[in-house]
Amino acid sequence: MTIFLVIISIVLIAVIVVQIGKVTELAAKIRGEEEMQYEVNRSQGGYMIIFLVVFLVGCVASAIYLKNYMLGYGPHTPASEHGSILDKMFNVTLFFTGIVFVITHILLFYFGWKYSAKKGRKALFIPHDNKLEIIWTAIPAVVMTFLVVGGLDAWNEVMADVTEGDDYMEIEATGFQFGWNLRYPGSDGLIGEKNYKLITSENPLGQNWKDLKNHDDFLATELVLPVGQKIRVRITAQDVLHNFYLPHFRVKMDAVPGMPTYFVFTPTKTTEEYRAELKKFPEYNVPDPADPAKMLWETFDYELACSELCGRGHYSMKRPVKIVSQEEYDIWFATQSSYYFSNIRFKESDPWTDRLFDAELTKKKELLSAALGAESAGKDLPLEVIAFNDAKGYTLLGASKAELNILAGLLKAKPSAKVKLSVTTGEDNIAQIGDIDARTKAIADILYENGVSPSQLVLVPTTMATEDNATTKWVFTLLGAGLLL
Numbered sequence: 001m002t003i004f005l006v007i008i009s010i011v012l013i014a015v016i017v018v019q020i021g022k023v024t025e026l027a028a029k030i031r032g033e034e035e036m037q038y039e040v041n042r043s044q045g046g047y048m049i050i051f052l053v054v055f056l057v058g059c060v061a062s063a064i065y066l067k068n069y070m071l072g073y074g075p076h077t078p079a080s081e082h083g084s085i086l087d088k089m090f091n092v093t094l095f096f097t098g099i100v101f102v103i104t105h106i107l108l109f110y111f112g113w114k115y116s117a118k119k120g121r122k123a124l125f126i127p128h129d130n131k132l133e134i135i136w137t138a139i140p141a142v143v144m145t146f147l148v149v150g151g152l153d154a155w156n157e158v159m160a161d162v163t164e165g166d167d168y169m170e171i172e173a174t175g176f177q178f179g180w181n182l183r184y185p186g187s188d189g190l191i192g193e194k195n196y197k198l199i200t201s202e203n204p205l206g207q208n209w210k211d212l213k214n215h216d217d218f219l220a221t222e223l224v225l226p227v228g229q230k231i232r233v234r235i236t237a238q239d240v241l242h243n244f245y246l247p248h249f250r251v252k253m254d255a256v257p258g259m260p261t262y263f264v265f266t267p268t269k270t271t272e273e274y275r276a277e278l279k280k281f282p283e284y285n286v287p288d289p290a291d292p293a294k295m296l297w298e299t300f301d302y303e304l305a306c307s308e309l310c311g312r313g314h315y316s317m318k319r320p321v322k323i324v325s326q327e328e329y330d331i332w333f334a335t336q337s338s339y340y341f342s343n344i345r346f347k348e349s350d351p352w353t354d355r356l357f358d359a360e361l362t363k364k365k366e367l368l369s370a371a372l373g374a375e376s377a378g379k380d381l382p383l384e385v386i387a388f389n390d391a392k393g394y395t396l397l398g399a400s401k402a403e404l405n406i407l408a409g410l411l412k413a414k415p416s417a418k419v420k421l422s423v424t425t426g427e428d429n430i431a432q433i434g435d436i437d438a439r440t441k442a443i444a445d446i447l448y449e450n451g452v453s454p455s456q457l458v459l460v461p462t463t464m465a466t467e468d469n470a471t472t473k474w475v476f477t478l479l480g481a482g483l484l485l
């Protein structure tokens with residue numbers, strides 16, 4: 001590539017040198033030869049007229065030719081409620097600036113031809129003319145005023161925030177180098193608090209887990225939204241300036257670190273409806289170069305892009321956007337899992353290990369009861385966590401106690417059921433075996449306190465895991481099939 005550029009540069013420099021030589025020669029020849037100069041002027045004036053025609057025809061023809069690829073034309077009418085307001089504003093602006101564009105170009109090149117230097121012709125010098133000044137100041141000022149007022153009006157309408165009582169869904173988009181974290185509020189419809197001081201690799205948004213609103217929030221890899229639903233997007237950035245851009249919905253807003261912005265819009269066309277629209281145009285009835293088995297309209301997807309040049313991976317911030325029916329959305333929504341419960345629960349940063357939540361209690365009860373009733377001897381019971389408050393203590397975590405209480409209740413109700421409690425630990429923990437035995441007893445005590453008969457519980461002496469650093473783990477295993485019913 002570099003060699004190629006060097007060669008090109010050398011060739012260009014050579015051409016320039018030759019041209020300078022020619023011009024100098026020519027200049028010497030025509031010095032004093034006015035007629036020659038007029039000749040050149042005339043032919044250049046003619047070129048200007050040719051350029052004018054080619055240029056204007058080219059502008060109009062390319063616009064017509066590419067019409068169906070442009071936003072606002074052909075199949076690309078807006079897919080959101082407010083989109084037509086912006087498109088109308090763009091069209092009005094294009095109408096006025098288009099007229100000025102055509103007239104000024106015609107005058108510019110026509111005058112170049114019409115008033116080219118001629119023998120005996122003298123230029124008319126106008127040093128100052130009040131009338132002219134007023135005309136070309138006042139007309140643009142009046143037109144600009146109308147455009148600006150119209151623009152402000154459109155801005156106020158498009159940027160209106162949600163008001164109380166509005167039926168809307170709020171999501172959050174956080175731009176980072178290079179991607180988006182798309183956070184949905186979960187079934188409570190509320191987005192939880194966050195604080196940049198809480199950001200860790202485990203908690204990329206800095207969600208405050210003490211805030212219960214965070215517990216059902218989930219992060220999505222693509223933007224899926226129900227058609228006809230008013231959406232409010234909270235837009236933020238984690239590092240540099242990004243821009244939340246949904247071209248097909250005419251949504252565009254800066255994502256600024258430290259200063260949340262928002263955009264409210266209502267998608268009006270599902271992805272399928274938009275594809276059906278594209279299908280009507282020959283431009284989209286050609287095979288997709290990326291997937292030749294399919295037509296372009298079939299592979300179309302709305303997109304979320306960052307429209308702020310934000311670094312070398314900027315291009316990779318593109319995300320697919322899917323607009324679906326409410327029913328399809330509900331199905332998708334049900335498949336998403338809470339970030340807290342899948343990644344944080346019972347980990348070190350979980351502030352709620354002292355308890356089980358109501359939903360967890362219900363679910364745990366169902367799971368344990370099913371496991372106990374399954375008559376499958378030798379199976380481990382689904383106890384999520386048995387852990388102690390500190391490294392060497394005997395006080396169980398509140399959540400562990402809650403789980404053991406449920407187990408105790410079920411065992412008490414089924415005196416025929418029998419379970420074995422065993423523990424595995426790593427080589428490194430051998431020194432603490434006494435400790436582990438005492439802890440096993442602490443676990444058993446909770447069951448006894450809750451009315452479980454000692455005959456229902458078999459305690460197995462400490463066993464060792466093979467891995468050196470394996471953590472200590474307590475497991476309840478069902479004993480004796482058939483005993484349980």
Ligand SMILES: [Cu+2]
Binds near residue numbers: 310
């Ligand atoms: Cu970006």
